[in-house]
Amino acid sequence: MNATYLGIDLRRQLRDVMNIAFVIGLPVVMYIVFGSTFGSGNQMAGHANVKFYVMTSMSVYAASVATTSSAGQAAIELLQGWGRQLGLTPMRPSGYVGTKVLVALVVAAGGVAAVFLAGVLTGARAERWWIWLVTGVIAWLLSGIFALYGLAIAQTFRSESSVGVASAGLVLLAFFGNLFVPLGGTILKVARFTPLYGYAALARWPSTRGEVVDTSGNSTQDPMWWLIVSWVAWAVIFALISVWAVRRGRRRQ
Amino acid sequence: MPTAALRVAGLRKEYPGHDGRGTVVAVDGIDVEIAPGEIVAFLGPNGAGKTTTLDIVLGLVPATAGTVEVLGTSPRQAVTSGKVSAVLQTGGLLRDLRVEETVRAIAALHGAKSRVDDVMHRAGVTALAGRKVGQCSGGEQQRLRFALALLPNPQILVLDEPTAGMDAAARRDFWETMRAETHEGRTVVFATHYLEEAQAFAPRTVLIDHGKIRADRPTDELRNLVGDRVAAATVPPGTGEAAASALRAVQGVREVRVEGDRVIATGTGSDAAALELLTTLGGRDLEVSAPSLESAFFALTQNDQEGDR
Numbered sequence: 001m002n003a004t005y006l007g008i009d010l011r012r013q014l015r016d017v018m019n020i021a022f023v024i025g026l027p028v029v030m031y032i033v034f035g036s037t038f039g040s041g042n043q044m045a046g047h048a049n050v051k052f053y054v055m056t057s058m059s060v061y062a063a064s065v066a067t068t069s070s071a072g073q074a075a076i077e078l079l080q081g082w083g084r085q086l087g088l089t090p091m092r093p094s095g096y097v098g099t100k101v102l103v104a105l106v107v108a109a110g111g112v113a114a115v116f117l118a119g120v121l122t123g124a125r126a127e128r129w130w131i132w133l134v135t136g137v138i139a140w141l142l143s144g145i146f147a148l149y150g151l152a153i154a155q156t157f158r159s160e161s162s163v164g165v166a167s168a169g170l171v172l173l174a175f176f177g178n179l180f181v182p183l184g185g186t187i188l189k190v191a192r193f194t195p196l197y198g199y200a201a202l203a204r205w206p207s208t209r210g211e212v213v214d215t216s217g218n219s220t221q222d223p224m225w226w227l228i229v230s231w232v233a234w235a236v237i238f239a240l241i242s243v244w245a246v247r248r249g250r251r252r253q
Numbered sequence: 254m255p256t257a258a259l260r261v262a263g264l265r266k267e268y269p270g271h272d273g274r275g276t277v278v279a280v281d282g283i284d285v286e287i288a289p290g291e292i293v294a295f296l297g298p299n300g301a302g303k304t305t306t307l308d309i310v311l312g313l314v315p316a317t318a319g320t321v322e323v324l325g326t327s328p329r330q331a332v333t334s335g336k337v338s339a340v341l342q343t344g345g346l347l348r349d350l351r352v353e354e355t356v357r358a359i360a361a362l363h364g365a366k367s368r369v370d371d372v373m374h375r376a377g378v379t380a381l382a383g384r385k386v387g388q389c390s391g392g393e394q395q396r397l398r399f400a401l402a403l404l405p406n407p408q409i410l411v412l413d414e415p416t417a418g419m420d421a422a423a424r425r426d427f428w429e430t431m432r433a434e435t436h437e438g439r440t441v442v443f444a445t446h447y448l449e450e451a452q453a454f455a456p457r458t459v460l461i462d463h464g465k466i467r468a469d470r471p472t473d474e475l476r477n478l479v480g481d482r483v484a485a486a487t488v489p490p491g492t493g494e495a496a497a498s499a500l501r502a503v504q505g506v507r508e509v510r511v512e513g514d515r516v517i518a519t520g521t522g523s524d525a526a527a528l529e530l531l532t533t534l535g536g537r538d539l540e541v542s543a544p545s546l547e548s549a550f551f552a553l554t555q556n557d558q559e560g561d562r
């Protein structure tokens with residue numbers, strides 16, 4: 001991997017104002033709006049307050065948008081022939097993937113950090129300091145699954161607008177992932193099978209230990225094994241779609 | 254025997270068919286050897302297999318069969334060690350990167366940071382350094398690709414349709430720059446479908462069509478084979494047929510057509526035909542045009558078939 005190349009690519013991503021607005025601006029704004037919508041926000045939800053709960057949701061959303069768009073952009077770059085240009089240099093494909101993963105992780109970390117900072121400043125509270133740390137790390141690193149999602153969509157639609165499609169689809173998935181408003185009833189039952197649900201619930205685990213409170217105030221319990229299986233299963237599904245789409249694209253040449 | 258710059262033997266490339274069944278043969282048995290310092294044009298229409306051949310030479314695409322040696326090593330080794338570099342056809346640049354950033358990024362991968370200013374100057378993109386690639390014209394983007402190709406200071410430079418999409422002025426500028434670079438003894442292989450470019454720049458032309466080499470000979474010979482030019486002018490109404498007969502008598506005119514009041518003479522004697530048209534025949538709107546790729550193909554393939562039999 002090449003540090004100069006990484007630096008230039010990273011700077012380029014950070015210059016993309018629209019992207020940064022979606023990754024950092026939107027989640028922070030939504031945190032501020034939703035965080036003060038539910039009661040005082042200072043009520044406790046498990047081992048942290050409601051503001052911490054909303055902050056966790058928004059950091060999961062921010063990290064997902066970051067990895068989705070980074071991976072989607074990487075796929076588009078390759079479709080547009082940048083891979084051919086890199087093919088004329090000593091850089092290997094693995095070096096390219098490694099660089100892109102690092103860029104995605106840095107941008108995702110920026111998204112998580114921005115939402116957490118907003119949380120610190122506006123009164124998000126957890127009972128223990130390590131809850132902050134573990135929540136942040138889970139929200140950050142498990143977002144890798146959405147790199148596969150972004151790649152799958154970009155490889156399937158094969159155009160510049162596919163990154164927009166992927167980001168818009170993510171909004172829907174975030175709704176079903178119980179990130180925006182608390183779900184209940186049938187929707188909640190269905191939501192447990194959607195891609196963002198397991199990841200979000202795992203990020204909340206340190207504070208809620210799997211407890212889910214629905215719209216009418218009823219409490220249910222998500223077993224941890226279910227959340228892990230959900231995350232792994234969706235990672236496999238997105239990976240399979242990506243591989244299928246890449247093969248289909250090759251056949252067309 | 255000195256190491257050839259490029260040695261291609263029995264090269265074949267097949268792609269799976271569009272419907273998933275059958276195969277499309279893009280390159281169908283190409284043999285060519287290019288000595289160090291040579292400048293060679295691969296001339297052929299779109300879809301002839303030029304780009305595929307060059308992609309294999311650059312290690313971007315694996316061959317189905319046959320061998321390729323670049324300066325005695327494999328294509329990928331030659332690329333990794335910076336011995337061969339290329340200006341690729343459209344695409345291949347990031348639109349939201351600035352020109353200088355693009356050069357620095359690729360330079361970093363080559364370990365050639367010290368050459369950034371030099372190649373930007375030589376390719377004529379220094380003035381564009383801060384501009385986003387997406388805001389550069391086609392010709393400017395091509396100059397940027399050229400700067401990238403110069404970064405490893407390659408012994409062999411491959412250019413795939415380097416002037417595609419450029420206007421006449423940009424095309425001329427590009428070849429001016431290229432000419433300066435070849436004084437350094439570089440081997441240059443370029444693909445084009447402009448016969449003029451092959452004539453102006455390459456002492457040797459390899460004519461490719463349907464994945465096969467149709468002719469491989471000095472470009473001068475090619476020029477003699479397709480020396481025909483076309484002289485056309487509009488003559489006063491009603492005098493077309495008379496003008497045509499007059500032109501048929503001019504030496505070096507092979508064929509004359511009449512399209513309304515427009516008289517079109519083809520042959521090596523285009524100058525004499527033009528003179529006749531403008532003076533005796535009262536013609537106006539004179540046009541003299543160079544031979545087309547089609548006529549080159551016609552002449553060369555005719556000639557080769559005759560030679561074979």
